[in-house]
Amino acid sequence: MQTTLPKPQSEGWIPAAKNRSIRRVAVLGSGIMGSRIAAHFANIGVEVLLMDMVPNALTPAEEAKGLTLEKPAVRNRIVNDAFQNLLKASPAALYSPKFAQRITLGNFDDNLKEIGKHDWVIEVVVERLDIKKSLYERVEQYRKPGTLxxxxxxxxxxxxxxxxxxxxFRRNFCGTHFFNPPRYLRLLEIIPGPDTDPAIIDFLMKYGDLYLGKTTVLCKDTPAFIANRLGIYAMIQTIRVAEEMGxxxxxVDKLTGPVVGRPKSGTFRLSDVVGLDTTANVAGNLLNVLTNDESKDTFQLPPVMQKLMENRWLGDKTGQGFYKKIKDEKGQSVILALDPKTFEYKPSEKVKFATLESTKSINDLKKRFSVLLAGQDKAGEFYRKTFADLFRYASLRIPEISDELYRIDAAITAGFGWQLGLFETWDAIGVRKGIELIESQGPKPAQWVYDMLEAGFESFYKVEGGIRKYYDIPTKSYKAIPGTEQFILLESLSNNIVWKNAGSALYDLGDGILNLEFRSKMNTMGAEVIEGIQKAISLAEKDFRGLVIGNESSEAYTAGANLATLFMFAIEQEFDEINLMIAQFQQTMMRARYSSIPVVGAPHSLALGGGCELNLHxxxxxxxxxxxxxxxxxxxGLIPAGGGTKEMAARASDLYQTGDPELNILQSIFMNIATAKVSTSAQEAREMNYLLPSAQVVLNRNRLIAEAKQVAIELAENGYTQPKPRNDIKVQGKTGIALFKAGITAMRMGRYISDHDQKIAEKLAYVICGGDLSTPQTVSEQYLIDLEREAFLSLTGEKKTLERLQGLLNGGKPPRN
Structure with a gap:
């Protein structure tokens, strides 16, 4: 597969780069970063040559086999071992295991000459200047002129x-700094060299966005660039404040996790995952090379980090760091936390602060910050100290590391998984209040912030005409963030809301397309969301020509149906109410299928249960x-009953070809449902038949709703015809049920499943096979939907199902009863 960069609609396109194609990429260095970068290029269909050094000594195992250093297996040992580790990586580096065949392995001595056939050579060897320069000298012997x-x-x-x-070489060279793991972290920093052709930078900025799915951030060639400069500063400064406050x-991990829009790893757990030595190396380099940074001493490791380095307690790679996992007497895993005062480990404890309790009902992250910073306990004090210093530091890095403030926010959010950047957070509490906060804690922020306010500008960002703009310091004006004109950001379309309730909102996207956004916690599908779907379709059929169902949540597209109401009805044995509720859910899913206008789903992250069923329809x-x-x-303890079981039976039916082993096809689909298997990528969702071949996959999340809107327009303009309900779904009847029951019984006898698991699986088999039919035959959608609802209803009357529901609703895992 070839990836050719199309001409974008935005200004700034440089013709010299527009015909550049990336068919083959050579990655030099097969360590964790190199192998994972190779995997991500394989994910997008590029052929990859992954290379590393030739070993200079045999291992004991190789000696025992009588091998020599000249044997191919030995010469490629380093890259082969790295590749095997890649295949076993968790989380997976590849969208699908079969994409591994796109990667060819080699070594620098035997295969470097092959880079002449490649369009892009990426060096990912150890961070030593002498080693990199030595490799470049060899690369220049074989590299084709003009290649990246x-x-x-x-x-x-x-x-x-x-x-x-x-x-x-110099004109076609620059830095392309991926963040680990490359598949999952969205940041790609592009760093020009002094002689880099501007057309190369333009090409890479757009290629990273369109094809690699990255937030591409143009950086100056300054120490640690942007993300690590701010991110490492934030980590060390946080640990220093934590030590001071005891x-x-x-x-600290509770205070610096999801409550402030950051990953649940917080600060100390993140250090363990990254590796304390990695953090220490970056900090040490910054300490040595920074000359004009007024806060360079912050990069001196706090005492607790120094002690851990001395002990070689580096985190996950050494089995202990700020945390340590052990087995208790019962063989259960127990997480221990380091006591920084005694350097002994103790059982991890629950954390509770009054300030955090006061924000539990505030779902809007931006509104949460004012409450957090006003807290009168240790949590509030911690937030005031850390945020004041981070705001100040970020303001003073302009124009040193970036001329534009939005690049700093883009780098820190994409590179470290923060929901809001530092200037976005500052905006959330108000620029003036932020200055007051900074001044109350110590040194002032940069003068340009005061100048901005004096000139009458009260925020770092603003929205005009649906376009998000940033404050441009040199011109003292707001400018559109480059590239975002091709995105549709619902946050910027608050003036386009045409209807809303407590759990959903409808936006006019323009061009006759409506968008439905879920707004409940984890975007679960309760009564308000169901009402939103019905309202969206009714309004779209009346006044629009298409509907997109998409949102910008960082947590989930939707975690599925809201089970709290179901549980309440089940406890009270209100089975008529449950029947009515499920029937309404089914009707809503079917309406998404059989509306008179095209409906396009734009799922991302979690799309579970009802969220999966919606996108099946x-x-x-x-x-x-x-x-x-x-x-x-x-x-x-239930089965899919929002049309999910019906739809997967239909998809199995559509896969049947003359002579196909139909029961084998159905069994694969049955097992996915019976084991509650969740795809690990859109590609795997396609392989599991949750996505049809017609589904489009977008790598850059920011482009998702815009792409979905375009598909809705194309469907509308190409003569969209309202579908008719199906009555041609082939089911297997008693034959299929007997096969599945045999397998289920064997699983029960082997004690792989419980009695209740067996009951659920048998009901699922009954429905997906079309019930008690004597022979395979065709049935209607309505017939299967009725079977679904009947089976679902019966399971809600089971005590063990109620126990599972209660376990989930209480915030834990459902018991395997």
Missing amino acids: ITSNTSGIPMHLLTEGRSED LTVEE VDRVVAHSELYMGLVEVGV
Whole structure:
């Protein structure tokens, strides 16, 4: 597969780069970063040559086999071992295991000459200037003039890397800094060298966005670039404040996790995952090379980090760091947390602060910050100290590391998984209040912030005409963030809301397309969301020509149906109410299928249960590549009954060809539902038949709703015809039920499943096979939907199902009863 960069609609396109194609990529260095970068290029269909050094000594195992250093297996041992580790990586680096065949392995001595056939050479070897320069000298012997050559260095200056290289090498060279893991973290920093052709930078900025799915951030060639400069500063400064205040490891991770829109790993757990030595190396380099940074001493490791380094307690890679996992007397895993005062480990404890309790009902992250910073306990004090200093530091890095403030926010959010950047957070509490906060804690922020306010500008960002703009310091005006004109960001369309309730909102996207956004917690599908779907379709049929169902949630597209109401009815044995509720849910899903206008789903992240069922019924799906989709109802003692079981029976029927082993096809689909299997990517969702071949996969999440809108327009303009209900679904009847029952019984006898698991699986088999039919035959959708609802209803009367529902609703895992 070839990836050719199309001409974008935005200004700034440089013709010299428009015909550049990326068919083959050579990755030099097969360590964790190199192999994972190779995997991500394989994910998008590019052929990859992954290479590493030739070993200079045999291993004991190789000696025992009588091998020599000249044997191919030995010469490729380093890259082969790295590749095997890649295949076993968790989370997976590849969208599908079969994509591994797109990667060819080799070594620098035997295969470097092959880079002449490749369009892009990416160097990902150890962070040593001498080693990189030595490799470049060899690369220049074989590289075809005009091809891209880039480095994944995390901090070595570009001008040092290209010393002694040819003019063509220098013009086509720059930094392309991926963040680990490359598949999942969205940041790609692009760092020009002093001689880099501007057309190369333009090409890479757009290629990273369109094809690699990255937030591409143009960086200056400054120490640690943007993300690591701010991110490492934030980590070390947080640990220093925690030491000063006597906060525990668990307390700090709670305070710096999801409550402030950051990953649940918080600060100390993140350090363990990244590796303390990695953080220490970056900090040490910054401490040595920074000259004009007024806060460079912050990069000196706090005492607790120094002690851990001395002990070689580096985190996950050494089995202990700020946390340590052990087995208790019962063989259960127990997480221990480090006591920074005694350097002994103790059982991890629950954390509770009054300030955090006061924000539990505030779902809007931006509104939460004012409450957090006003807290009168240790949590509030911690937030005031850390945020004041981070705001100040970020303001003073302009124009040193970036001329534009939006690049700093883009880098920190995409590179470290924060929901809001530092200037976005500052905006959330108000720029003036932010200055007051900073001044109350110590040194002032940069003068340009005061100048901005004096000029009458009260925020770093604003929305005008649906376009998000940033404050441009040199011109003292607001400018559109480059590239975002091609995105549809619902947050910027608050003036386009045409209807809303407590759990959903409808936006006019323009061009006759309506968008439905879920707004409930985890976007679960309760009564308000069902009402929203019905309202959206009714309004679209009346006044629009198409509907997109999409949102910008960082947590989930939807975690499925809201089970609280179901549980309440089940406890009270209100089976008529349950029957009515499920019937309404089914009717809503069917309406998404049989409306008079095209309905396009735009799922991303979690699309579970009812969320999966909704996207089984829409006319077309435009999915983000990171899609974790599945029918998971069996896990809580139920079966899919929003048309999910019916639809998968229909999809199995559509797969049948003359001579096909039909029961084998159906069994694969049955097992996915019976084991509550969730896809690990959009590609796997396609392989599991949750996505049809017509589904479109988008790598850049920011482009998802815009792409879905375009598909809705195309469907509307190409003569969309309202579908008719099906009556041609082939089911297997008693033959299929007997096969499944035999397998289920064997699983029960082997004690792989419980009695209740067996009961649920047999009901699922009954429905997906079309019930008690004497022979395979065709049935209607309505027939299967009625079977679904009947089976679902019967399971809600089971005590063990109620126990599973209660376990989930209480915040834990459903018991395997």
